[in-house]
Amino acid sequence: xxxxxxxxxxxxxxxxxxxxxxxxxxxxxxxxxxxxxxxxxxxxxxxxxxxxxxxxxxxxxxxxxxxxxxxxxxxxxxxxxxxxxxxxxxxxxxx
Numbered sequence: 001x002x003x004x005x006x007x008x009x010x011x012x013x014x015x016x017x018x019x020x021x022x023x024x025x026x027x028x029x030x031x032x033x034x035x036x037x038x039x040x041x042x043x044x045x046x047x048x049x050x051x052x053x054x055x056x057x058x059x060x061x062x063x064x065x066x067x068x069x070x071x072x073x074x075x076x077x078x079x080x081x082x083x084x085x086x087x088x089x090x091x092x093x094x095x
Contacts, residue, residue: 019090021066027053028062032087035068040084043075 018036022029030051034042047056060082064070069086 017089018087021088027051027059028066031059031063032068035082035084035087042082044078044080044082 018032020029020032020036022032031042031047031053034046034051038046044056047053047059053059060070067086067088068084070082070084073081073083075081
């Protein structure tokens, strides 16, 4: 049975309940937006080349302090992957 690419389970945003708590357009806001667009997994190369943010570790630390928790994994040499594991949700009160 062929499934349409428009089937809800393929088009649903898995991070649709994520709330971006940062000021619109800020570096941290852009990182969170990239996480959403990339379905929760980004690399330091993406942060530098796509977002032009050269202090990626500092901004990721800021994101972590704001409740965006991730796992870091070395891919190759200086290339790191950051997988989002927990994040602020819409309508959820801050702890």
